[in-house]
Amino acid sequence: MIEASWIAFAFALGLLARFIGLPPLIGYLGAGFALAAAGDYVGVTRDDSIVLDHLSHLGVLLLLFTVGLKLKLGNLVRREVIGGSLLHFFISSVLVMPAIMLILDNSWREAMLLAIALSFSSTVLAAKVLESKRELRAFHGRVAIGVLIIQDLIALVVMSLAAGKAPSAWALLVFLLPLLRPVLFRLLDHSGHEELMVLLGLMLALVAGGLGFEYVGLSSELGALAFGAMLAKHKRAGELSNSLWAIKEVFLVGFFLKIGIGGLPDANALWFAFAMSLLLPLKAVLFFGLFVAFRLRARSAFLSAASLTNYSEFGLIVVSVVLPQWLMPLAITVAFSFIVSAQINRFAHPLYERLAPRLLRYERNIRHPDEQPVSLGDARILIMGMGRTGRAAYDYLAEKGFALVSLDSDPVMVEKNTAEGRHILFADAEDQMFWQSLEMNEVEAVILAMNDPEAKIISTRKLRESGFGGLIVSHAMYEDIAQRIQEAGADRTYLTMSEAGAGLAENVSRELQAPR
Template sequence: MVFEVFAISAAFVFGLAMRPIGLPPLVGFLAAGFFINAFGPTFGMPTATGPILDYLANLGVLLLLFTVGLKLKVKQITEPQVVGTGLLHFLFSIVIFTPFVRLFFTPDWMVALLVAIALAFSSTVLAAKMLEAKRELGNFHGRTAIGILIVQDVIALVVLAIFSGKLPGPWALLIFATPLLRPLLFRMLDLAGHDEVLVIAGMMLSLVVGGVGFELIGLKGEIGALVMGLLLSTHPRASELSSSLWSLKEVFLIGFFLSIGMSGLPDWDAIVFALAVGVLLPLKGVLFFFLLIAFGLRARTSFLSALSLTAYSEFGLIVAAGIPAAEAFLVPLAIALSVSFVVAAPLNRLAHPLFEKYEDRLQPFERSVRHPDEQPTDLGDADVLIFGMGRTGSSAYDAMTEQGNAPIGLDADTYKAAAHVEAGRNVIFADAEDSNFWNSVNLSRIKAAILAMDDIEAKLIAARTLRAKGFDGPIVSHALYEEHVYMISEAGADQTYLTMREAGRSLAAHAVDEIRARNGTAG
């Protein structure tokens, strides 16, 4: 019981302490890991708790990658800006880091190369966590960042296979047969229902079929969990499955951040190494930014994607742990990873304000080409704007159409927008947090705006910008939490409704109508 009391209490105290200073809880969990490592034995905590946390951390990472896969499309991983940026950034990073590590930290060129490879990767866990927290995994820049991370993960597997001498056997070729499993997986998800069996189905697919199954054929379980998610990403209930695993994944991921902190107490050399590569961390983001610009993306997408990728990777620790020549750098790399998280997490929270602040300096770097993430300027004959085309936005769109209005839906997910177009709705790709969209869009025909996206920051920006552009029509929004109602109204919305409260009122209204209809029939 000492382990549970000490680990959970430390995670809670340090995670809670981050909120008043504006840092995400994961930074506190990292600090809690170092605290447990330093003071745990003094309080009677068993020394064998490391493997327990490592096990929980592995479950958390597998569940995270599975849920990331549920929100991806295979097509996006093969896009030129994704594959090209992932490969080129890896090569340029090795060229930069190898001589640096060789000059200051080791006389061995091979060890320097392996450490440089570990530093070349970006954190899948941090990027996915931050994008998910901001509800931007489906946005263009979020999908681009995650696609690049998948390319990096594949590179990491190849590196491990080459330098550890553990090349995958012929069974690994079975990965190319996994699409044949899709009908069976779809049927399994159809039968799982909506209760705890759905949660167990998600755990089995991510941890058993993906995690253990891929390790049995000589591949990493992380790739297996991601592949399982990708196979199910086109299922109508993929989003529901992801939501059902959310709390479970969050709890296990605490173990991941604690385990990084508990990987070892740093000596002076490890601290110097972490600070030195921390100074080089901005180069990682700058390189991502200019590579994405070179592949024709706009400055905003390039900046947001690059910022998501500006952190060292937990896969670097896996590389160091799996290759004997690099094991001496395991603790220094863990400290460097922690430092990069502390720097990157708050910057990612401020990503949109940061771009707005430096937009004038970043915009000139854009290429004069047709950008794949181009924002619309003409809304046609539409008279109602609907931001966010999930279930709430889609219902609002259909209701507006039935009332004789001409709505247009805006969504930052290109795939979701395309799916709505196929279904016959007037929906376009546009991001309410993108200043370029607001600078060029014509709102002269718009009579009303509905804010149906979930992200509170996106709602606030949309409401403020609509009013700043002189829009005087009604702005109506929904809110997930009571404390958001006042914020959205202050930003410029005329009416803000709590989603669940309105659902309850609607149910009551239907019940009253049914009672009256039956009483009328009986009379």
């Protein structure tokens, strides 16, 4: 019954957080602190905390497993990922360490370990934010996730060195894991589409990845991520990820509750958290500068840096091993950073729009390999977004003989559609430089089929601002979104569900009118 009341309380505060414009996870953190404050009144016992620890750990493993399902390991072997993460780690640690020594007047070893813990960014929060905005596979999302994975690997090394522990000799077996990929593919092929597929995902994330890696002295989080990544190229990887979504979300509530329920902070802990929160802009500026130095566009650098502007729950794990007395102050610091980061990422795209004139001057003239297309050739119709709606529109118009071109910010989607014979280019519709360099002289109509409503609104406005006078058509799930798209300049906006219903009715009507 106690756990049921926790769920109800977490739901209430999560709903309140959403109501005031914060992500629900901030409400879950608040619920944890409130439960810690209530203490004996709500019957929080050590056994309850242990149960919550297990649930939260399962949530983190499932999250990292699903991140792995959407990850290509080739994205890690890039200079902006490896160089950006390593340089940020060293520079951030060197800059923050003196500040900690000045504020706290503690030993250089404690200051160094705290600085290292604060150099990491939150894998859970960043992945959750990027996933909710459908940006995990966008270029800036892939850069951010790549940096987070490198940081997690650094954290594992730090914990091993500081605690005097090392992986067992059996850990070398992980290098043979790629040999299991054909077996994993076959298991997924034969698991069907229902409960067996869900159980397979749970087994790989929690047992093979989690317990398996722990058994050989490695991180269970790294194991879950590794097994997810091995399945990333399977055609049903997305389906497996979607099937685990609800389970993962429920368990992650436990993760955020656990951070708060660990206990209430004292004045010194709050002061430390406040001081470290003031250093968050330094983390953001450093990431932005490094990404731009590695030839990223200002927009990609800004959005990647925004995703990484927070402190890490992995830092809590590091501190719990090497500096347990600092666990509570750092937990409050992480909580504060989550609140700040949530607001930054909530307005990241509009914020970039306002800052773009200042940020663009820092771009290097050297072009990054993920350059946006500058010419759409002789295409008469442009389709933006190649999910199910975009593909259906493309195939219908292709049969009618129209010259088409399509754009998508998901490299996997670009590869898939190219393999199927569609003319598609990689591009991010929300990139200001894309619109400034785009040549679309022959285009007469644009179909907006992206998932993100904000991307449709920005695209419509940019098209009209660039002088495009042709037809702009979009679909939307809700009437208020449809109205905003039309206010931005679209000619027609169709409600997805209404049009689907009308289409079904039209087919039925046609069948009934056919001669018997």
